[in-house]
Amino acid sequence: MNTPTDNTGRLEQLVTFARESPFSDFYRNKWRGEKAFERLPHSSRADFLAVPLSHRRYKKEKGMVKIVGTGEQAFLSEWSFSDIGREPYAPHSMRPFVYLTDPYEAVEKSLWCYENGMMPLVGEKDSDMAIFAAGRYQIDSLIVDEQSLAKFAPFFSTLRTPLASISVIGSAFSPNTLMSFERYAQSIRLVLALPETGAFAEAPLSRVPKFTPLPRCHVEHDSEIVLTKIARYPTPIIRYKTGIRTTPAEDGPSFSLAA
Amino acid sequence: MMERSDIAALYNQILDEFVVHPPEKPEDYWIRMTSGTTTGRPFLTIWQKKSAAAWPHAAGMRRFIVAYGLLATRMSNVLSFRNNPENEGALVLPLDAGALNPSVERLLDDFAPDSFYAIPSFATRISDHMSEQSRSSVHTLGFSGEPISKTLRDLFLSRFPKARQVITFATSETGVITGFPCDHLSPNQYHPREGVVIEVDEPDERGIGYLLISKDLLFGKRMERYRIGDMARIVPETCPCGQALTFEVFGRAGYDYIKVAGAILRREEFDRVASECAVLFDDYYAEAEAVVIDGKLKGKIVLTVYRANGVASVEEIAKEFSARVYLTASQTLEQLAEQEVFLPLTVIVSAMPLVRDGKAKKLSLRT
Ligand SMILES: [Zn+2]
Numbered sequence: 001m002n003t004p005t006d007n008t009g010r011l012e013q014l015v016t017f018a019r020e021s022p023f024s025d026f027y028r029n030k031w032r033g034e035k036a037f038e039r040l041p042h043s044s045r046a047d048f049l050a051v052p053l054s055h056r057r058y059k060k061e062k063g064m065v066k067i068v069g070t071g072e073q074a075f076l077s078e079w080s081f082s083d084i085g086r087e088p089y090a091p092h093s094m095r096p097f098v099y100l101t102d103p104y105e106a107v108e109k110s111l112w113c114y115e116n117g118m119m120p121l122v123g124e125k126d127s128d129m130a131i132f133a134a135g136r137y138q139i140d141s142l143i144v145d146e147q148s149l150a151k152f153a154p155f156f157s158t159l160r161t162p163l164a165s166i167s168v169i170g171s172a173f174s175p176n177t178l179m180s181f182e183r184y185a186q187s188i189r190l191v192l193a194l195p196e197t198g199a200f201a202e203a204p205l206s207r208v209p210k211f212t213p214l215p216r217c218h219v220e221h222d223s224e225i226v227l228t229k230i231a232r233y234p235t236p237i238i239r240y241k242t243g244i245r246t247t248p249a250e251d252g253p254s255f256s257l258a259a
Numbered sequence: 260m261m262e263r264s265d266i267a268a269l270y271n272q273i274l275d276e277f278v279v280h281p282p283e284k285p286e287d288y289w290i291r292m293t294s295g296t297t298t299g300r301p302f303l304t305i306w307q308k309k310s311a312a313a314w315p316h317a318a319g320m321r322r323f324i325v326a327y328g329l330l331a332t333r334m335s336n337v338l339s340f341r342n343n344p345e346n347e348g349a350l351v352l353p354l355d356a357g358a359l360n361p362s363v364e365r366l367l368d369d370f371a372p373d374s375f376y377a378i379p380s381f382a383t384r385i386s387d388h389m390s391e392q393s394r395s396s397v398h399t400l401g402f403s404g405e406p407i408s409k410t411l412r413d414l415f416l417s418r419f420p421k422a423r424q425v426i427t428f429a430t431s432e433t434g435v436i437t438g439f440p441c442d443h444l445s446p447n448q449y450h451p452r453e454g455v456v457i458e459v460d461e462p463d464e465r466g467i468g469y470l471l472i473s474k475d476l477l478f479g480k481r482m483e484r485y486r487i488g489d490m491a492r493i494v495p496e497t498c499p500c501g502q503a504l505t506f507e508v509f510g511r512a513g514y515d516y517i518k519v520a521g522a523i524l525r526r527e528e529f530d531r532v533a534s535e536c537a538v539l540f541d542d543y544y545a546e547a548e549a550v551v552i553d554g555k556l557k558g559k560i561v562l563t564v565y566r567a568n569g570v571a572s573v574e575e576i577a578k579e580f581s582a583r584v585y586l587t588a589s590q591t592l593e594q595l596a597e598q599e600v601f602l603p604l605t606v607i608v609s610a611m612p613l614v615r616d617g618k619a620k621k622l623s624l625r626t
Contacts, residue, residue, distance in 0.1 A: 029527055052369040064337065065352040065370060071362050078350065081341055083289045094281060103355040110334050111341065119285035119304075122330045124292075129301070136303050138278055230415060 005057065007218045010230045011037050018058065018236050026056035027238060037239075042226060044241040047194060048075045056235045064111065065233065066104035068195045075198040078234035079247065084108055085115025087198045088214055089191060090167035093141035097134045099123035099148045100169070105154060105195060109143050109169070127151040142166045142185070146174060148154070154183045168205075169193050171244055172257065175207055192244070192257075197237045200227050201255075211246075212254050221248045260460070260471065261485040266432055269480050274303050276478045289338055290461060291504045293431040306335070306434055308342050320346060320399060322370060325387060326354045326377035336376050356381065363388045373590050375397035379411050380521035380549070383556040386418045394419050401437070403427040406626075407446055414551050428508060430487055434474050439456035441500040447509070448494060451503040457506050458484060466492040469510060517624045519547045520558030520600060522586035526622045532584040538574050540564035542613050548625035550602070558601040560592065563609055571608045580604060 015037055018027040030047065031040055048056070053065065053076035061080035069079045089112050092098065096113050100106040107195055113120035123130035123135045129248040134155055141164050144152065149168065169180060173190050182188060185195045188205035200217040203209035213219040218228040225244045229237040245258035261269075276511040286440060290305045325336040333353040352370055367389050375382055375537045379402050379454060386394060400415055407426055417563045428449050429435040436457070437449035444450070450458045455474045462468035470491035471484040494505040517524050524547055542565045550559045562580060564571055579602045580622050581593040 035597055052365075054369055054371070060348045060350055062341070062347055063351075065350050067352075067355070067358050067366060071360060074358070074362060074366060076366055095278070103333075103357070104353065106330055107337055107353045111337065114286040114338060114341070115288055117284070119281075119288045119290060121290050122334050124330055129292065133300065133303060136274065136292075137290065164295075187357075 007230060008037075011218060011228060012079050014228070014230055014232070015236065016038065017232060018238060021188050023060075024056050024058050024170035026051055026058075040239050042239050042241045043237075045069070045075070045196070045243075048077070048235070049215065052076070053078055057237060059232060059234055061234070064108065064178055066108060066195060075196075079198075080234060081111060081115060082221070083198075083231065083233055084112050086157050087112060087193075089169060089193075089201070090141060090189070090201055091165045091187075093118065093164050095137055096120045096141045097123060097137065098143045099130055099134075099152055100113065100143070100145050101147045102145075102195065105145075108157055108195075113143075114159070122171075123152075126244070127154075128190070131155045141162050144168055145170050146178070149178075154182075156181070159184060162186055165189060167191055168187050169199070171242070173209065177206065178205055179207065194242060195239060196235075197227055197229060197242065198233075200225075200229065200242075208254055208256055210249070214252070219244055219253065219255075233244060261483055263432070266482065266485055268571065269301050269476065269482065270432075270550070273305055273477050273480055277305055287342070289335050291329070291431065292334065304432065304434075306409040308338055310531065319499060321371045323349065323351045323373070324354050324370075324372045324375045324377070324385070325351060326356075326375060326381045328356065328381070335397075346446065353622075354385065355386070359384050359388055359626075361388065364390060369395050369580045371396060374401070375399055376401035376403075378402070378518075379407050379415075380519075380556060381409075383414065384521070386415075387555070395421060397422045399425060401425040401427065403429045408549060409446060410551055411549055411556070412446060414554075414556060417554075418534055431614055433474070433482065433485065433487055433591075434476070435623075436472055438502075441498060441502065443499045444505065444588050445507075448505055448507045448612070450498065450500075450505055457491075457493070457504060459491055459506070460484075462492065464543075466495075470506070470508065517547055517622060519549050520556060520625060522558060522590075522595065522601070524560070524586060528585055529622055532580055535583055536579050537575065540566045540571050540608075541578060542619050544613055544623070546623050546625050554604075555599070558586075559605070560601065561605045561607060563607045563613065565609045565611070572620050573606045573608060577604045577606045579604070581590070 052174045053085055060089055063080035066077045067074050095117050098106055098109045108120045110120045121133055131154055135158055163185040166188045171190045171194055180207040190203045190205060190209050191199050192201040192211055199214055201211040202214050203211040216230040220226040225242040225246055227242050246255040247258055248255045288305055290303055292303050293301045325333050327333050337351050337353050373396055397419045398421055400419060411593050426442050427435050428437045436455045438450055438452040458471040460469040460471050467490050469486050470489045473484055474488055475481055476483050489507050490509040494507055498505050529545055544563050546561045548559050550557055582591060584592050586592055586595055592601055592604055596603045
């Protein structure tokens with residue numbers, strides 16, 4: 001277990017917020033009488049599936065709702081616009097291009113740009129269209145997932161100067177494949193994220209990326225990442241099983257993803 | 260008068276200006292690509308979001324679904340929603356067609372939408388996956404992107420009995436050109452949006468001619484009498500609501516393409532298939548419409564053909580034409596008919612050479 005202690009006070013406040021909420025029983029029912037953070041039962045996608053969004057809303061702020069997952073495994077995930085804006089998805093740039101496979105993620109990350117004072121161009125599914133549009137907009141950064149980056153690859157042959165940044169968002173990465181894009185951007189950053197949790201760790205691209213938890217993210221390693229986001233989301237993320245397997249570093253909070 | 264190439268040049272100047280002199284608040288702008296056409300490449304258009312002004316009815320939209328095929332269009336609606344100061348605490352769901360399977364019903368019940376902005380064919384598909392109770396809490400349906408027939412309006416009225424239908428007319432090159440709709444108007448009749456000048460060029464004896472649009476764009480540029488490619492007429496009577504100008508849109512000039520039941524029928528594609536079927540017939544015209552069968556919206560195409568010498572076989576033409584003509588990027592009419600999105604092609608053989616009024620129409624929409 002790797003539990004940095006500097007979060008303790010804020011974790012307790014978050015737990016109290018969720019336990020005493022007048023708006024939802026979601027965590028109260030799950031935790032029963034348990035009070036100590038490290039003994040709170042884990043939450044997971046199964047809980048989000050079992051309880052409709054309307055019964056796990058801890059605040060009522062203007063925002064967007066996404067469908068996460070498909071078919072019987074799909075559930076709703078709500079994000080206030082200001083919460084989206086606070087996620088550290090990418091560095092600031094003048095003309096970001098958002099190209100993501102999941103249409104809800106594409107809209108959300110475009111909103112993230114707006115919340116942070118940028119006008120994004122969102123890429124359509126058709127990669128010829130996307131590449132043409134990105135060239136015309138003279139994009140200077142890219143917010144992308146691995147699958148879309150592969151589709152977007154022909155764009156780079158037309159690029160005169162490297163992009164300021166490429167932010168690759170996902171829950172698994174193929175560093176060796178990504179290394180082939182290294183010369184097209186001044187920095188390539190891997191952002192570990194799930195649609196329902198937002199971002200929680202980042203790593204500069206390398207053969208064996210070394211991830212560091214992001215601010216406001218409490219990461220426990222219990223054969224998989226168990227995540228707490230110290231933030232009052234519409235549905236807070238508290239001891240949430242991400243399904244992402246890791247190898248913690250010997251010392252410090254960093255980790256690498258299990259192969 | 261401006262043509263598409265003039266408009267493309269204008270928007271390219273606006274884009275260059277935007278890149279060199281980015282505005283102070285980029286979050287008030289949005290950008291999208293137009294569709295390419297047979298006559299030109301696509302280009303990027305930039306718009307300023309004047310937030311609440313365009314959304315006088317948005318205050319009551321607490322659970323809002325946006326359902327357009329293009330991400331950019333979804334994004335534009337989500338941004339208007341975000342920038343609107345009148346809807347604190349409201350939620351938007353930018354629904355993707357990929358989610359439309361039976362299990363989405365519980366999610367839509369959970370979200371409990373009270374309003375939609377969608378293309379009509381997408382909205383009918385969403386309503387297939389909504390419980391009666393969910394449908395009855397919808398109070399606003401906003402449509403644009405496809406012509407809307409009386410059949411469709413009646414279908415929506417039966418599915419969403421409490422919903423007001425708000426129809427706007429927009430193109431990717433002009434943006435929304437219609438104002439907030441008024442209940443005195445018939446389908447496909449509109450009042451212009453503030454700041455938009457509507458004219459009709461070369462009207463025929465019924466007053467129908469080319470629709471011309473004038474409006475201010477960004478950075479002091481102006482779209483001046485742009486022929487957008489639709490036919491329209493100015494309605495001579497003053498509307499009881501007091502609006503001085505009403506115009507009625509009749510669909511595409513020259514009938515390059517029409518949209519029906521979520522598919523895009525292109526004249527070029529119909530001509531291509533007709534030439535492949537040259538041994539079967541010599542001339543054709545096609546009429547498409549949206550029909551409702553057992554409560555479901557379907558596309559219907561009637562192909563009228565003429566053969567100068569020899570007998571035309573209805574079955575063979577229907578089979579060959581359906582198997583060859585693509586109505587979406589990857590699907591033929593035959594495939595869409597198998598999925599019951601379209602009815603099987605109806606073929607009518609004309610004994611006489613085909614005579615068309617006016618503008619050589621080969622493809623048209625029945626409304
Ligand atoms: Zn009126």
